[in-house]
Amino acid sequence: AQSVAQPEDQVNVAEGNPLTVKCTYSVSGNPYLFWYVQYPNRGLQFLLKYITGDNLVKGSYGFEAEFNKSQTSFHLKKPSALVSDSALYFCAVRDDDYKLSFGAGTTVTVRA
């Protein structure tokens, strides 16, 4: 069975500081990893994904994520956070069985 863990319920950073949202995964087959963001009363928006190849993946809105196979991690990062980045972030994993499993989510608050 596949699973995703987001160890932090909340992350608080000051605007302009680096932002990191942690994610670890467990999957039996090939991991296809995704990050999504959800703003209040909205659906999820796709940020980026890792399929294969380069371990550093770049996505929307200046976000990037680093795939680490040995640590089974896929942490989301942004070099300089904005107040508008405040939202709920979900890591997800999908294996060859098509089913998408989400982490519990991490609430990011960026203070001005």
Next chain:
Amino acid sequence: KAGVTQTPRYLIKTRGQQVTLSCSPISGHRSVSWYQQTPGQGLQFLFEYFSETQRNKGNFPGRFSGRQFSNSRSEMNVSTLELGDSALYLCASSSDASSYNEQFFGPGTRLTVL
């Protein structure tokens, strides 16, 4: 291209009733998935349809069912509603059968069961 649309956006029902939610995927997308989002359980996978066939199903009781039509539009039905069914129901579409394609989500249907 228009995004994923879900109707209705808000719904209030009473226990014991049934409800049907509708999802129209992005044009050309053939895979539609449904998720339930609650504060306590987070995002949980309900089922996925591809070319009118249910390809995968989550751990939900048989009261939850779905179908997909030939135009890829999908409906989800919940019978004999319970208070615990109150949630945001999200629909997502993707272009084909590949596991590595990202899903695009609709705004959700907020179901309240009284």
